[in-house]
Amino acid sequence: xxxxxxxxxxxxxxxxxxxxxxxxxxxxxxxxxxxxxxxxxxxxxxxxxxxxxxxxxxxxxxxxxxxxxxxxxxxxxxxxxxxxxxxxxxxxxxxxxxxxxxxxxxxxxxxxxxxxxxxxxxxxxxxxxxxxxxxxxxxxxxxxxxxxxxxxxxxxxxxxxxxxxxxxxxxxxxxxxxxxxxxxxxxxxxxxxxxxxxxxxxxxxxxxxxxxxxxxxxxxxxxxxxxxxxxxxxxxxxxxxxxxxxxxxxxxxxxxxxxxxxxxxxxxxxxxxxxxxxxxxxxxxxxxxxxxxxxxxxxxxxxxxxxxxxxxxxxxxxxxxxxxxxxxxxxxxxxxxxxxxxxxxxxxxxxxxxxxxxxxxxxxxxxxxxxxxxxxxxxxxxxxxxxxxxxxxxxxxxxxxxxxxxxxxxxxxxxxxxxxxxxxxxxxxxxxxxxxxxxxxxxxxxxxxxxxxxxxxxxxxxxxxxxxxxxxxxxxxxxxxxxxxxxxxxxxxxxxxxxxxxxxxxxxxxxxxxxxxxxxxxxxxxxxxxxxxxxxxxxxxxxxxxxxxxxxxxxxxxxxxxxxxxxxxxxxxxxxx
Numbered sequence: 174x175x176x177x178x179x180x181x182x183x184x185x186x187x188x189x190x191x192x193x194x195x196x197x198x199x200x201x202x203x204x205x206x207x208x209x210x211x212x213x214x215x216x217x218x219x220x221x222x223x224x225x226x227x228x229x230x231x232x233x234x235x236x237x238x239x240x241x242x243x244x245x246x247x248x249x250x251x252x253x254x255x256x257x258x259x260x261x262x263x264x265x266x267x268x269x270x271x272x273x274x275x276x277x278x279x280x281x282x283x284x285x286x287x288x289x290x291x292x293x294x295x296x297x298x299x300x301x302x303x304x305x306x307x308x309x310x311x312x313x314x315x316x317x318x319x320x321x322x323x324x325x326x327x328x329x330x331x332x333x334x335x336x337x338x339x340x341x342x343x344x345x346x347x348x349x350x351x352x353x354x355x356x357x358x359x360x361x362x363x364x365x366x367x368x369x370x371x372x373x374x375x376x377x378x379x380x381x382x383x384x385x386x387x388x389x390x391x392x393x394x395x396x397x398x399x400x401x402x403x404x405x406x407x408x409x410x411x412x413x414x415x416x417x418x419x420x421x422x423x424x425x426x427x428x429x430x431x432x433x434x435x436x437x438x439x440x441x442x443x444x445x446x447x448x449x450x451x452x453x454x455x456x457x458x459x460x461x462x463x464x465x466x467x468x469x470x471x472x473x474x475x476x477x478x479x480x481x482x483x484x485x486x487x488x489x490x491x492x493x494x495x496x497x498x499x500x501x502x503x504x505x506x507x508x509x510x511x512x513x514x515x516x517x518x519x520x521x522x523x524x525x526x527x528x529x530x531x532x533x534x535x536x537x538x539x540x541x542x543x544x545x546x547x548x549x550x551x552x553x554x555x556x557x558x559x560x561x562x563x564x565x566x567x568x569x570x571x572x573x574x575x576x577x578x579x580x581x582x583x584x585x586x587x588x589x590x591x592x593x594x595x596x597x598x599x600x601x602x603x604x605x606x607x608x609x610x611x612x613x614x615x616x617x618x619x620x621x622x623x624x625x626x627x628x629x630x631x632x633x634x635x636x637x638x639x640x641x642x643x644x645x646x647x648x649x650x651x652x653x654x655x656x657x658x659x660x661x662x663x664x665x666x667x668x669x670x671x672x673x674x675x676x677x678x679x680x681x682x683x684x685x686x687x688x689x690x691x692x693x694x695x696x697x698x699x700x701x702x703x704x705x706x707x708x709x710x711x712x713x714x715x716x717x718x719x720x721x722x723x724x725x726x727x728x729x730x731x732x733x734x735x736x737x738x739x740x741x742x743x744x745x746x747x748x749x750x
Contacts, residue, residue, distance in 0.1 A: 176303050176478040179485075183264070183304065187257045194253030195312050197246045202317040204242040206324045209455025211235045213328075217448030250309070258305030265297045265484065277493040278559050279519050284487070287371030292487060295363060296480035303477035310466040310473065318463035321456050329453045330445055337432045337457065340424040344467055347420055355413045355472060360479045362410050365403040372399050378643075417472060425461055432457050493519065494558055500578030504585040506570050507666030507698050509533040509556070513565035516555065525551050526563070526721045531714070533667070535696040540709025542702075542739065543718035549702045550591065551721075553671055556700075557588060569667075587665030589673035593656035595644030600629055601636035603644070603655055607663040615662060622688045623658030624681055625651060650677045657685060669700045674708065682708060706743050715739070 177184070184191060215232045218224040269292060325334040376383065376392055383392050436450040445453075512530040517523065525548050533539050541549045554560055555567060558574060567574045574582055587607070595603050604616050611619075616636065620626040628651055632638040644652045653673055660668060668689075674682045686708065689699070701709050709715050710729045717725035717732070717739050725737050732739040 176300075176307070176474050176481060179478075179481055180261070180300075180303065183261055187260065190253050190257045191308060194250045194257070194308075195316070197249035197253065198309075198312050198316050199320075201243055201246040201250065202313075202320045204239045204246065205317065205459055206320060206456070207235060207239045209452045209459065210324070210328060211239070212455060213446075213448040213450075213452025215448070216451045217446050220447050254309050255305055257308070258301050261304040262297055262301040265300060266293060268488065269293055269297070269484065272488055275492055276490070278554070279493060280490060282520070285367070285371045287369070287374050288367040289487070290374075291363065291367040291370050292484055295366060296483050299476045299480035300484065302473050303481075307470065307473045307477060310470045314463040314466045314470065318460060321459045321463070325453060325456045329449045329456070330439060333432070333435050333439060333445070333453065336435050337428055337453075338460075339431070340427050341464065341467075344421060344424050344464060351413055351416055351471065355410065355475045358406065358409045358413060359476050360483075362403070362406040363480065363483065365399070365406045369399045369403050372396055414472060417469065421464055421467075425464055428457055428460070428464075429454075494561055494579075496579050497576065500581065501572060501576050502578055502581050504569060504577060504581055504666060506535050506696065507585060508535055508570050509667060509698060510566075510568045511552065511556070513552075513555065513563050513567070515565070516551065516560070516563035518560070519562065524721060526555075529716075529718075529721070529723055531716060531723075531726075533698045533700065535666070535698055537713040538699040538701065538709075538711065540701050540703070540712035540715040541718065542704070542706060542709060542715060542742075544738075547718035548721040549718055550671055553588070553669055553700070553702065556667075556669070557586065558582065584663070585666040587660035587663055587668045589653070589656045589660045589668075589670050591672045591675070593644070593649075593652040593673070595640050595647070595652055595655060597640065597642045599634075599637050599639055600632065600655060603640060604636075604658045604662055607659050611662055616658075619658040619662035620655075622661050622685075623654045624684050624688065625654035625658055628654070650681070653677055654681075654685070661689070665697070667698045667700070669702075671702045672704060675704065679705075679707065686711075706739070706746055 211232055215224075215228070218228050269289075273289060322334060322338060325337070372395065376396065383389060432454060436445070436453055439445045440447055440450050510532050513526050514528055515524045516526040518525060529548070529552065531539060541552065543549055555563055556574070558579065561575070569577070569582075569585075596606070601613075601616055604619055605611055608615075613636070617626060620629060620636075629636055629638070638646075640646050640655075644655070647655065653675070654677065657670070657673060660670075674685060677685070682705065701712060703709060706729075712729065715725075715727060715729060715732060716723050717737070719738065725732055725735065725739055727735070733743060734740075
């Protein structure tokens, strides 16, 4: 029952809805008791040869009214209780999704996407069942079961009632112990399902690589091993689950046997009438669902408890990125000062940045080059506040970047990452993602600046063409240019290109750079990270990084005249053109 305590915050908010639902349950139980009582009375009239036309009319009227009442009252409790469960599902889904969106980068390194998806589907459904089936079962067991037993005592015989319901406590005890076992095994089953979800997603995402290397058989074998493990754990869950119904059925059968034997004895001895025995059997039949419900209740509650714990464990994780409640909401010029003495990733041991400093004034361009893993993208992550735990200071317009609200900071920075991600919607909506208020003319202008407009015009439905999952219908270069157009659309104060033209040919890259010079805001600052030194030829300053440190800095011409990495790399690249 601990899950009800954990969900008390929800039930307090929804108490009116659930109270109305329970009232409808109470009325349903009352009408349900009228039917056996009426049938028993009718049997006595027949047995005692007292049946009249009026008796028939009265009995039929009562039965019809009770049947109609059951229909209406059942609709009432279903609408209220199922509605409450749906509200809980909505709240948890929204809460989880909002939590995911506000978590830091390390959160998604700790948790695989399949695990997070399993929480958003299976686990939330299990918790929803507590607020729906669980509440219904508990209330119905208490109300219907309790009222039925009271009716059996008042209208038939208390001794017969006591004898008939003797097996009930055994059911509750057995269900409790089976429920505890079910909790542990269900948790293991859910974990296995998460691993299976991860594998499925990974294989679908990497299907081209799998086919390219002809690894279909090996991938299927890995998948089947996870399927077998998941099925094996599910069987263990089902093994316990399968014990509930036979146990309940046995107790129900035992109750009927006791009822018939004891009731017949009382009829023979004229303690009760045949009609009362018929009514009693009807009451026993009305107890079947509450008895089943007791067994099912522990099942639902234990599953919900395990799932709720998993959800709360995720929700209790705190983001490493915190935001000031009174953050600045206006960023005017975009003058960036970067001075970081040291930065180490939370899961790392060695610093990845050491004594890196530079200034970027409005309208200027900074180029950052260096070997793979030199720390170029890490600089950008700190500017974007992906990580905050560094030694140093980063300011924009004289204010620490932590003083700005995240929304203000990020809305003034246009960022094009190394791996361009597109949503499975139209080309137009992918470009408009940075500014949904933009009209078609602005979208097309951004596409022209990103040198993708002509390609879009040749697509089957132009700007309305769906790009498929992760932009699968577009080439790598096209995806990068759509991403560039998306960043340009919002006219950011600072534009960051993180090796964002690696899949674009040299001619197109030159055209993109020329367009940005021609069309963009003259006060826009740019940071260009690249492996192609041609991309930073016109930069006002170029930083050369090696192992997290700046080993060279200057203009293109200055660095060409200085022996070192930049000069050597330029000469190598010139040989390849």
